[in-house]
Amino acid sequence: MEPNEIYTPPGGPPPSHPQVRLLFQKWGEPNIRRLVSDFYDRIKDSEIRWMFQGDWELAKEKQADFMIQVLGGPSYYIEKWGPARMRMRHFAFPISEKERMIWFQCYDDALQGFDFEHEDKIDFLYFLDGFSAWMVNRKEPPWEKYTQNSQGSNG
Numbered sequence: 001m002e003p004n005e006i007y008t009p010p011g012g013p014p015p016s017h018p019q020v021r022l023l024f025q026k027w028g029e030p031n032i033r034r035l036v037s038d039f040y041d042r043i044k045d046s047e048i049r050w051m052f053q054g055d056w057e058l059a060k061e062k063q064a065d066f067m068i069q070v071l072g073g074p075s076y077y078i079e080k081w082g083p084a085r086m087r088m089r090h091f092a093f094p095i096s097e098k099e100r101m102i103w104f105q106c107y108d109d110a111l112q113g114f115d116f117e118h119e120d121k122i123d124f125l126y127f128l129d130g131f132s133a134w135m136v137n138r139k140e141p142p143w144e145k146y147t148q149n150s151q152g153s154n155g
């Protein structure tokens, strides 16, 4: 497989988790927006920062709109930004298992700062684990390609 070839995880899309749709009621919109903002601040300090080249505030808004929708709140994402098609929207970003784990860890760490029920946090992380596995679209970490290329070229 070429390093930049789109990879499709064999597990397919994650199943829906009805308990996740109760979290909007339990956590409320301001907390969800704060959580997403904390998550993005952690991304800024992470190894995958380079992937995020858009406007941070807009990225936070879109991500929060999507999460609110998934957690059973208003359909902000679809109303403002159109059909979700999340896997397709991520094709431009080379996401292998390594990037997924960094992304996931940022959410896990951000969540620790919130006084939510433990079981609810587990439900949310379980959802993110399944959904992020479905966002994986590269088999290898993207930089391996560059390492191989630089070794193979004459300058």
Ligand code: HEM
Pocket: 048, 051, 052, 053, 054, 055, 059, 062, 063, 066, 081, 086, 089, 090, 093, 095, 099, 100, 103, 104, 128, 131, 132, 133, 135, 136
């Ligand atoms: C698996 C690791 C993931 C990585 C590395 C990743 C990376 C990215 C990047 C680089 C962007 C563009 C941000 C910008 O505008 O600068 C983005 C957008 C977005 N991501 Fe992810 N993502 C991942 C997983 C997920 C998951 C699991 C979800 C949802 C559960 C998600 C939801 C979104 C949303 C809603 C957007 C905005 C899309 C748009 O309307 O343009 N991402 N992601």
